[in-house]
Amino acid sequence: MPWQLDGDDLTLVLQVQPGAARSAWAGPYGGEALRLRLAAPAVDGRANRACVAFLAKCLGVPKSNVTILRGEHARRKVVRIAGVSADRVTSLRNQWQD
Secondary structure, three states: OOEEEEOOEEEEEEEEEOOOOOOEEEEEEOOOEEEEEOOOOOOOOHHHHHHHHHHHHHHOOOHHHEEEEEOOOOOEEEEEEEOOOHHHHHHHHHHHOO
């Protein structure tokens, strides 16, 4: 499963596509990750900063609550978001599965 909710901490496995026309969820990636398109290029950490900002905005948390656990220099990332409500995750699951 590409996401796991543990209390109010959400862990996501992402397959990130930097340099897209716009930042948006792009559905599942083979059942093992969620595809995320980012408008920022993968240069000088811009895609990572865009990833953090996008997730914080989508999940309604401060950017400081979003941590890239693994994959800082890769397209496959494991990210933890603290302080996420179960209701928010439920509403976003529809976007993840499109």
